[in-house]
Amino acid sequence: MLFRRIYQFLIIYFLGVLLLLALKVLLNLSNYVIPGPLSIWQVFVREFQRFLLHVLSTLGVAVIGQITSICLALAVGIIGRQATWFGTFVKVAAYNIQAYPIVAIAPIIFILLGDGFASRLLIAAMICYFPLLLSVMGIMSEPIDDIEHFYRVTGRMRWQLEVKIRAFENLQKLATVISGSATLAMAGTIVAEFIAADAGIGYSIRIALYQSDLAKVLVALFLIGITLSIYQGLLEWVGQWVKQRWASA
Amino acid sequence: MLFRRIYQFLIIYFLGVLLLLALKVLLNLSNYVIPGPLSIWQVFVREFQRFLLHVLSTLGVAVIGQITSICLALAVGIIGRQATWFGTFVKVAAYNIQAYPIVAIAPIIFILLGDGFASRLLIAAMICYFPLLLSVMGIMSEPIDDIEHFYRVTGRMRWQLEVKIRAFENLQKLATVISGSATLAMAGTIVAEFIAADAGIGYSIRIALYQSDLAKVLVALFLIGITLSIYQGLLEWVGQWVKQRWASA
Amino acid sequence: GSAEEKVNYRLKWRFNTSVVGDVYADAHGYFEKEGIDVTVKPGGPERDAIRELELGYAQFGVASADQVIRALSKGARVRVLAQLFQVNPLQWIYRSAQPPITTLADLKGRVIGITFGGNDETIMKTILAKAGIPEGAVTLFSVRYDFTPFYRGKTDLWPVYRNSQGPILSRKLQAGGEAVSFFNPADFGVNFVANSVVTSEKMMAEQPDQVARFIRALLAAWRDALAPQNAEKALSTLAKYDPETPRDIQGEQLRITRGLVREDDGSVGRIDVAAWEQTEAIMMEQKLISAPVSVADALTLGK
Amino acid sequence: MIGATASGGREEAQNGSIMGITCRDISYRYPGTEAFVFRDLSFEMAAPGFNALFGPSGVGKTSLARILCGDIQGYEGKVRLDGIDRLAYSYNLERLPGWSTVGRHLEKIVPASQRSLMAELVPVFGLESCMDQRFSQLSLGQKNRINLIRYLLQGFQLLILDESLANVDEMTRERIILHMKDLFPETYFIYISHNVVEVSRFCRDILVFRGPDKQPSAVVVQGQDLRSSDEIDTTAFERTMLEIMNAV
């Protein structure tokens, strides 16, 4: 699976690059608009190590951001699943904050948290949490009567149990969403770096864009893609493992 | 419900503003860091009408973007649900594209599509589609054996039917995710305007940021929140209606 | 030529006072008078006029000198038609309460905001090198679009566009009881060229007449827009293209823009070859290009 | 007490220990449907023990059960549950959560005081070998029995068993019913089953449904109410069966 994931990524990536190069040849574009294969390769060789380190540093933040947002989404999803006043209140809050483009509230975040690691993490988590939230909310607000009935009539139902039941019955869906959200955590971290940081691959991309250096951008995208493929492969594997453990403990 | 949604938004918004003002007083920040209530109000009065028009223009694009991304997510989710080579290929592609921060691929999008409406729409849709995709993928890849069994053994199962069965059984979850994705479509459109447009509330926010005018940003956020609350209320209502129609046609 | 010739003109930045001449030309029929149908398109940080020239999305554009030089170094066939800003508007704002910067040595010990990867980084590093200030003697602070660190005194100098952001910030801080000053690298001999009008070599070769008419119309518009007696007309035009900025601020912006673009004799668009060569040299020094590009060859001089 | 004010014959009861179920003129149709499930249904089940609802499929047994336990509201008529506070409706499609074995689940939900009873019941129900399995790994009849056993151990005063043993073989079913009667003599069971022999033999009051078009729409037939020690009286048994068949 992991292996397949990686070579499929490679296919997609090179198809994309080929498309760009085809465009270059067709329209007779200079290296400034679309860099030639040679210069992409040179940039790759030159920047590989540095960019890889940046990507890994980004990945580190992304992982923490993802964990944070999973917790956040679970918390909000569990509270927001209720049709109570407070439940809908939390839901409305969670939704509205998401509607605001991060860039617009980033200044407020920086005022509140300073511009260190915390802000970056928060931005990454905010980009990542919402899709998780939607799924968690969808799953958590749908009763599984055949299982829950007993606990209700015996007065044993607690919210923890309810959450556990619904999570377990939707483990497959949750796993899909959580492993997919790795992607968002990564994108979120990159955006955060783009806005705020002076490290990480988002920062490198920002500089490359300032310098109109598409070759660097392409190399960065390549490394992001590879790293993400591996990370997601791992996550899926962990997901499988958890499912097996929980289903056969 | 709609009414509750709106006043809950108002509570949240004013709590947020109060927090900022409290911070202002506590840290003794000057007006240029956090504007005072009076100047926020003045900006509100001055800009209300203009910003409202911008928000509505943004909403228009967001609606189209959301529809586009629902279609996209359904298409990709339906193809990607299969464990075939092509299925995982599409999935890997869908995931990787998402991992790239929009800002990084925006230049490539502009190269390919020019800078018209298409680019903006694409960017808005790309931000919105992925969370939808995750949910659709989760839902579409989980068989509902008790219903599907018959169609399988009688050789009647077509992918359309499979999709229909799974969608119907998960209507509640899909409705949650789709109406929630309005939020993302809005955010996506604003980001697109931020990057590319010369109209819409995203553009206004960008200028406000460039001019370091937090009061304008706050007014814009207010209008975005109100508009979104109403739009989401409508969507939920439509969702209810569809559910009722489909479940009792 | 016929009035049917349609061309796109891609600006470097969105519609604001920095492009007053461009929108003035658009609003008051300067291009029509020359028989060209020009669509003036606003720019932005994600825009690149030189790319669009090659892709055929635009026939004329505004690009900064570093973009031109980078493009040349990568084989783009781009030509500079006119240099709009004689003085680079990219300058640093600082509070007047701080010791004034009268010599470069005064920078020592300050916290200086720069946008990593941006032109301000190039310029500031050139200045530091020129003044012999070692990297450790100043603190470089990574800048975003959010001014809070400057507002809250975490940085002493903050890069701004003198003509567009300058007046806005000055006013804000003044309202808070603080006066501001600007540090202008040009005052210390660093002339890093800013926005210029460009077109492709192909246009130059195939439509020299159209190019001539375009630049004639454009420069006339700039000249008129910046003429003090046309200030009201220019401001009314701006109000249409840039409703986001209050008119009094626009007046201030226009005044400053005039000082950066217009020469004493009222002329605009002069290409300062020495400044271009200095810009290229700086970029060589900073390793932003790997080999000289002979930028002078790309400049369209003499009229 | 559900859906009723205290009126009628039973409020003389001096304490809660005297239990009884009385329904008067119950009419019900599901929202949005035309047809009544039942009309003016009246009956009484005077004493605890193994009582039954019997009748053709679709006649309204489940609906009545859900009215009794309060799941369905909006009916006409009166339902009185005297001396019954703890009651539950259980049905044959219920599931246990999948994250641990059936045995562990039972341990969690059975009060300590009922543990020894549970130990007694498990072999009666033939479930020894299932305790280490997950619920999803059980056969249908095993699922039925596990579900029933957990309800039995909750100390309900009224327990409605909607086809709770429908997928269990007859021998096991008989054994289970006889033990239930011995071990829970004070409990009101309402057993819903399609097996006329079983109902006739083991039940006390059998409410036989006749459909909404006949009047009365249901009659109570006295069953043989057999216990494990009893010998069956074949004639009486056959009479009961006949009575039921004629009622339907």
Added chain:
Amino acid sequence: MIGATASGGREEAQNGSIMGITCRDISYRYPGTEAFVFRDLSFEMAAPGFNALFGPSGVGKTSLARILCGDIQGYEGKVRLDGIDRLAYSYNLERLPGWSTVGRHLEKIVPASQRSLMAELVPVFGLESCMDQRFSQLSLGQKNRINLIRYLLQGFQLLILDESLANVDEMTRERIILHMKDLFPETYFIYISHNVVEVSRFCRDILVFRGPDKQPSAVVVQGQDLRSSDEIDTTAFERTMLEIMNAV
């Protein structure tokens, strides 16, 4: 033909019309479990008609059914299905999709050639009033019957009915079975039920499971195979019942 090469007595069959089910030495345990569900199970069901699987809950009826229809693989031994190409396993928990009425669903999935047959079956199954309802609005027994009816109209040669009528009352069930036998004489039915009376009366070959510890682990008992026109031979019937009870 599933899980077997053509060897043994039946390959002499000149054409596909001679059907037969033969199993030889089937042993199976679920992956990850210790205990065998059955060991060296051998049996033959030589002719079409109403055949049955019978045995205590948890003995392996469902498992064998799913082996026969190919759902379960990885067993030892041989399964031969001669002359049977179209076969299906159906069970009592199946559901119809909810987006239209039961009647509309049936219209969609019943071939035009079977429409008149369907019109005949609906009243026999007592389902006239259900056609305008959604599946979720039906009673359990109604669900069972709707599910069964749609399988009957697909022209299967072998149809395994796993407790497909378990939640239907006995009278309706009897009526349904008799009509099925009349209308589908050429079809191989394998009927799984816990009702010994029903199985003894209506079935032809009854495979009675004895659990994995006894040898042979299952025996075939001849049932009365009653049709709608037949009178029941009480002695023979009681002998069959006894035979079954003894076998288990």
